[in-house]
Amino acid sequence: MKKSVIFILALLVAFNINAQLDRSTPPKPGPAPKVNIGKAQTFELKNGLKVFVVENDKVPVVSYTLSLDIDPIVEGEKAGYSSIAGDLMGSGTSTRSKAQIDEAVDFIGATLNTSSKGMYASSLKKHSDELLNLMTDVLYNPSFPAEELEKAQKQMLTGLKSQKDDPKAIASNIKSVLRFGKDHPYGEILTEASVEAITVDDLKSYYNTYFRPNVAYLVIVGDISVKEAKKQAKKYFAQWESKEVPTYKYEFPAGFETPKVVVANKDGSTQSTISLSYNVDLKPGHPDAIKARVMNSILGGGSFSARLFQNLREDKAFTYGAYSSLSSDELVGTFNAGANVRTSVTDSAFTEIIYEMERMRTELVEEANLQLVKNSLTGSFSRSLEDPATVARFALNIEKYNLPADYYETYLEKLNAVSTADIKAMAEKYLTPDNALILAVGDVPNMRASLKKFAKDGKVEMYDFYGNMVKAMPLPADLTAEKVINKYIKAIGGTEAIAAVDNYILEGTMNVQGMPLSMKMYSRRPNHQCVETYMQGNLVSKQVFNGEAGKVVSPMGEQKIEGEMLENMKAESVMFPETQYAELGYQLELLGADNVDGQDVVKLKVISPSGKEQTVFYSRNTGLKVKEVSTSPQGTMASTYTEYAEVNGIKFPKKMSQAVGPQSFDITFESIKVNEDIDASKFDI
Template structure:
């Protein structure tokens, strides 16, 4: 035997074993975080005009493009019963000046291929650099010489009212609105909400007054970004903004909002909703530029600030499957910051999602973040921060922040070094200070009938309306012994009585509405034998036609015709019934009186109904008049389930029978519709041939 060869073999085997052991040890231990990348910021120059206007110049000549950004740092001010005034004043700046009409402004912008916008906080414009002087002159004209034309004010007001009507039925908008009111308080500038009433209170003079009192150069910052040098920027600033007169701007002070003493659920009912929108929120006293702001950013990134691997996402999305994604925000502000965390979850797991999210907040307060997780998050912050600094707009934003918040000149240059210095102990201390699972508003917009009771096991539930006001339950008691069919009987009597309704053999109705400036007309014909026909016209052209003969249905839309039979046609049975309530006492209907709520301020009984075909709806009947005020149904659509809400008002007598002459519908079309009755005809002898559906 060759002992020398055997020795070599033993040594080789021992070496291999040692290497494998080292590999295993290496895999068990997380690599240490490397040093933060050294960020070399793009150069910027800064100077001040005699009137106090701060000017920042960020040169970047890679593209022949220039951007101008004017920031007017108006102190937060409560608008009271005229919420919306400041934002409207800002929009009006570019709708006419002493030198140009709105059309002339728009034509000039279009000719340059530029963009120009104004707001309550200043103006923004961008174009090719060859147009820079024309653009800055145009922007300065809008900011310094607005004419506030009456016609444009009326037009803008109607646009805002229309937009608000669309937003107020959107669950995400409702969640945001109620969250702001609860977090900051309705009397704080951050907690005020825009309503139809506040918009209608605004006069043109209010906008002028806001502008005159707040648009001053000595609280403003003008940034030049892109293909322009400092000398050019100084000349343009002096020429077009140098004569802007400075002045004093009033600053109001408001009590600092505080988190609630104990966690509470703020529930806003959304009948028919199949999922809930959650938002856990409360105010935090977190100021920009502080050491806490940097630690808070790291903490929030770990919790739910943008990473798919964040704790909230890993728990709620990956592990439990409650949601497609959840996020959190820990936002600083020089007045008052806030915390928010939430997402969309299914009804049946709403309470469980809240428990899990609050649990994640508590875990960060009581358990140290593992070193590997901390290093991973730091690396993510290093990378995203470094990439952001490649854009000249980021450099300008950092320069503006340094000026606005009086930050050290090297604040952003050393930012990553301070991120690197954040320790596990720092995170625990910040979590105990800023993550408050026991003092939060849990705002839930969802189906109260399905989620309210389970949520009571999480925290006390308080019902709110869409504007963040606790619901007034006065007059909402249900008399003992009252049943659903008793309410239906009152409704039938309020319409004219069973005998009158049963005498109706056919009914024709024409309704009109306006949608995005176009005239919409709907003509509905129904026969007591279970037949119906409907046409929808847009600007006089038929866009939809539906007929149902009691067995088959025909639907024609966008040039496509479809014949439905059997179960596919059963959905039209209820539409063909003139007064379906007459059949509610028949076999196959299930009715449940679930309580009383207010519908647009009017107390109403709430009844949940399951039809013979299995479809579900919720109907509301006035306690005082007995008339139907609202229906809510959920239907399957191409994009998933759709909730349709109809509100009925303006009841009028037609041949001894009460008919609602106005129907406000949400969910049926991309925008809310207000349908008004133009003509009603009863018992005109409609022939069956009118409803005939030919076989294909």
């Protein structure tokens, strides 16, 4: 009985409390929490090196971050050399090879990375002296081995090939060139010619010019006292020689007076990569910086509740995600809003992005929405303080950007003070779609016309991967897909010479993810094919089709090919299929003129009897096949063909490059044989 009475009284108390609370009104936010940021101790060596020390003895680890405070440079015809110079600093010194450096770092369980703007090293405290010996050897004595430069160049060139079919990379290049100009350090892009032009002397010149203590900061964080840090800094860095370092000034890039609408082609794409961007004058620590960040967070700063995300994904189902960014920079800040959308809604997506930007400019945001974003940013800032490296970064920023000494200590107060009126003011100042570069990368023929409405003059310009305007010559009015194919057949040797070919053997080499491979391809009429791949002379894979059946042999065993894959293999095994398009039932469509790597081409859509679609490019000058693009569940595959050579009256491409997603490789055919004896067992199933 007593328990029952207590229970009833408890219910009455709870009921009375709930009756007195108005749960429809959320509690008012409290004042911004006080921020107690640990202090970084600073001192300077006689050579001008500024050192920052943050003590943290929670784990016995010490890290050393060396960063250069230098102006961006224009690299011109050798764009990319500063990046390679930074990467290769750790690839060999006058006393150690790259292998010896890597082994020494691994032996003490350390980390050592270099870049064009400095280096980073970290290890257990007990190994710090060994680490600093390695770090300063790399700093003082880099040798830039020629063989390492050659490797780096090959990697860059391979990356360029895969980027040419990456819509994000295409968009990035075009935005850089059009917003900054090729004579601005932010507008330079890598090209094959610029990468190949880089020499060891260029790397040494960059190092000798810019790696100087009087423009550098050394940040030491971890289980180390200021006294110990001073001792190490003097021991390892005092002999670093200071020298005057060049400085550069750049004009703020001219913007667009009206929206500039640009497209770039991504063959085989079923979606468009869209971007609305422009430059802004917003430097680190600017009084607008915090308010502008809050404004962008509400618009599209990464949260699921951001307006662009809610509109383009949740409401319209145009995309998986839509975002915006507003970044500060010492030279030029940037605004960008974008998404990946279905091709059919490319123009609608831009309309909604502009609508949300205008809504931010003309309407006050909801107080609850503003508070939600401020709470999120407060949490992110507070969590960042758990990392002692944050304290060092804050101290470094105050020094580099001449910020008030209490800039970060009062950060949350400034954040908490942001009002809805501030957000509207920031939107009016920094959201300017009327001066934007409106860019879409995708299937140009299916989106170009719909984008004209965003340009006041109705012009939609087309650019290529290198940021060059594409001005394809108009096609003759009487040109047909069949005429293009006939020109190709004539270009490679003609119908009589092709008919005389019973078989051919191609032998080539390639490099896949650093592994040298060799390949042999056997083709025989009517449609027999065998492709063998070898590593160090050992067969690693084999693909065979005997006219009716197919199989693949790999280290996983032997697999019989069936269904759609078999139909595709059958189509690919036909020798010179262009000569049989009509009788095999291929469908052809003339898509128009285009440009591939500076070459004027004619573009065709080719649909095989099995329904597989390809976009094929033929040179308008020679008639030869230049490129093929196809799309599959595995992604888009692009193949390019160069350096045709004549063998027995037939022209074969000696070089072929293939890119599948982020992977790419080159094949060089060193041997081409026509009408040789081929062992019939090559086509056994």
